[in-house]
Amino acid sequence: MHQREERGGEFMVSNLLGVSRLIFKWIPPPPDGKAFLVGGLVRDFLLSGYGPPDLRDVDICLSGDVLKWSERISKNLSCEVIFEPRFNTARFWVKHGRDIHVDIAMARTEVYESPGALPIVTPATLLEDLGRRDFSINAMAWPLEEVGDCQDRLIDPFGGREDIHSGVLRVLHRNSFRDDPTRMFRGFRLLSRFSFKWEEGTQSLLSEGVSQKSVLTISGTRIRKEFVRIFLEKEPVDVLKRIYLSGLMWSLFPKAIWSQTLEGSLLEVVWLVKMIFGGSVSSLLPLKWSLLREWCHGETFFYLPILKELPSEDLESGIRFFGLEGKVGSILKDVISEPSVSSGKEMNPGKFLRVISQHVVETGSRYGWLMPQSRMDDRKNLLSRLSSFSENILKSSFISGEDLLRMGIPGGKRVGEMLKSVDERVREGKITSREEALQWVRSEMLRT
Ligand code: ATP
Incomplete structure (x- = not known):
């Protein structure tokens, strides 16, 4: 493990630099504030040791104005950037061999008024943003800057690199599972994927969470989202087995x-x-x-x-x-x-x-x-x-009602009619991709 970490360290620095350069090729720099790579991608660079991780999802945290940046990106790349004003986030896809999904979020803190509730979100610094995350290995950042040198710029305030080195999953504070019990499910997913262990203190907090049945404080919708993500893992049965054997299911359904x-x-x-x-x-x-x-x-x-x-x-x-x-x-x-x-x-x-x-x-x-x-x-x-x-x-799945609403089609009957027409064209082979479906909708909107 140690050797992997040493080689991985070198590898990670050059590759994170490579990725930041690549990203700057796609995306213009933000007009204000600073941007950082965060979350799973940074973790996976550290974990990957000898080879590049799967560049499929890029999470960027911005201490600046997300709307301004997304307008600039949309103009420069001539692509559709979906800005979500409620959460101050933006997302878009870039083609680099295949579609890469880029998510931009404003740096923020989250305050939980009651266990399991959705958090109240306020703008914050990068460090505060990292501090609201689930596990130390997911709480690292890499600045997106045009730099020539090969310096290690990893921002790692909670010892994520060390935890990767030791193969453990650690929450950032005592109330983590109580604030957001979906983290227990997220944790089992990561344990199974990386063959990690719970860090000792985290293990006892998990046992507390299980015996207090804290998952009952979260909505079914959120639980379902977590389970969909479990089903999408390479080894979903292993994740489910770990969840059952931890007593998490048993505490909810004694006969499960x-x-x-x-x-x-x-x-x-x-x-x-x-x-x-x-x-x-x-x-x-x-x-x-x-x-x-x-x-x-x-x-x-x-x-x-x-x-x-x-x-x-x-x-x-x-x-x-x-x-x-x-x-x-x-x-x-x-x-x-x-x-x-x-x-x-x-x-x-x-x-x-x-x-x-x-x-x-x-x-x-x-x-x-x-x-x-x-x-x-x-x-x-x-x-x-x-x-x-x-x-x-x-x-027949290229676009959804949500896409149409976002494009400015008023809700109600019109959305259903439009989806039906798209489906018909898909069946006739006239539309063969999401881009074509969106293009067709745009031309229909101009025509009518
Ligand atoms: P995966 O490889 O499973 O996609 P990911 O770490 O990229 O892993 P996401 O669900 O895309 O997972 O989340 C991105 C980041 O957001 C995580 O790395 C973590 O820092 C943070 N995060 C996501 N969900 C939570 C949560 N419930 N509580 C705290 N932080 C979270």
């Missing part, structure tokens, strides 16, 4: 225990989702990410075995806990309580989900929960049905 059946079903789900969508689940990012979130194909698969293992009296509260009320929840309930088959010809997301779920469950109930390895023919059959469904559905 980790069993071989549950593990087997979840592994089947991972396999199924990989087969349907191709490659790893995370290959769905970034274009299909919104699809996954909105229509939840993969997500729904994962919840099936988790919820099915709960006793029937816990099903409702399970659905509420995961924030699955509404359409997805009622489908899950239907599917779990009364598996039945229907054949879906009509391609809309709800129908798609229902058919897939019902089909999986129906096949599962005939052959034991999901299919055992031995029924390869049935698997193949199911897969070809699933992949043709998903192929059609994936094609």
